[in-house]
Amino acid sequence: MIKKYLTTLVGIAAVSLTSLTTTTIQAEPDSSSTATPEPLYCGNLDDFRIYFRGQGYIDDVHSQDVFVAEPKQIHVRKGTNGLIVTKVPHSYYHVKVDYRWGAEGGSMNAGLMTHVDLHSKCVKDNRPLSVEINMLAKAPGSIWLASKLGPFASSFIDKDNKTYLPEDKGGAAHDASPFSNRTILARYPEAKKPNNNPRGEWNTLEAIVRGSESVEIIHNGESVNLITGLTTPKPGTKEPGEPLTEGGIGLQSEGQEIFYRNFIIKPLQP
Numbered sequence: 001m002i003k004k005y006l007t008t009l010v011g012i013a014a015v016s017l018t019s020l021t022t023t024t025i026q027a028e029p030d031s032s033s034t035a036t037p038e039p040l041y042c043g044n045l046d047d048f049r050i051y052f053r054g055q056g057y058i059d060d061v062h063s064q065d066v067f068v069a070e071p072k073q074i075h076v077r078k079g080t081n082g083l084i085v086t087k088v089p090h091s092y093y094h095v096k097v098d099y100r101w102g103a104e105g106g107s108m109n110a111g112l113m114t115h116v117d118l119h120s121k122c123v124k125d126n127r128p129l130s131v132e133i134n135m136l137a138k139a140p141g142s143i144w145l146a147s148k149l150g151p152f153a154s155s156f157i158d159k160d161n162k163t164y165l166p167e168d169k170g171g172a173a174h175d176a177s178p179f180s181n182r183t184i185l186a187r188y189p190e191a192k193k194p195n196n197n198p199r200g201e202w203n204t205l206e207a208i209v210r211g212s213e214s215v216e217i218i219h220n221g222e223s224v225n226l227i228t229g230l231t232t233p234k235p236g237t238k239e240p241g242e243p244l245t246e247g248g249i250g251l252q253s254e255g256q257e258i259f260y261r262n263f264i265i266k267p268l269q270p
Helices: 002-013
Strands: 050-052 055-060 067-070 073-076 081-086 092-101 110-115 133-136 144-145 151-157 172-176 203-210 212-218 222-233 240-243 248-254 258-267
Touching: 002 212, 073 248, 092 110, 092 248, 110 172, 133 212, 133 222, 144 151, 248 258
Parallel strands: none
Antiparallel strands: 050 055, 050 081, 067 073, 073 258, 081 248, 092 203, 092 258, 110 133, 110 248, 133 144, 151 172, 151 222, 203 212, 212 222, 222 240
């Protein structure tokens, strides 16, 4: 099955994704969806919830000053770890966000989140059950499964460095677990250095999400990572359980000032 997903997703990535704007997303050859792109951020935080480390979710987004709504962007102030996430879950979609690092002095670390558990009571970390698509400057597009929460997922990797490597290029089958080996590092074109733009310039991170089937990551127009077969842990165990089909979509704060704009979603057909 994973070969089928890889073949499909390679076709998707071939579309000119760098031309995405707030008003248009290219049609996908394998999607029968006639949906038009929609902004997830419309100048205020009313459609979001916020999750802070040590607090869990807070519904009153206006009672905090970490995630600041500005007319065309979300300004994340320096200092607090947290997550702003859609109030409603999504399952099949193509999401895009531009991000730019702010003042120097931090770790240049944040992330785009998919499959976020909107009912989580976890307060030990700044992320509930979720898939984090990292923006860390040294490894943008890398995937982190929420520690001890999930999901489980599969991929293909270069065994020497745990970097994503497609099967047809020699990648070895890899099962990622929230209890161990929960990171899949991104692979850049021809294994070159991370394809970041210089500090102060905008980068673009995208995810093509197909329920529990797959999540493909695109960074600055290049397909850099892929996971398939997402499942939640069986209650009380460290074993895979039911498919994880949906969840909230979020943007992360990890203490570094960052700006987000053009936060857009296009629904896809299963």
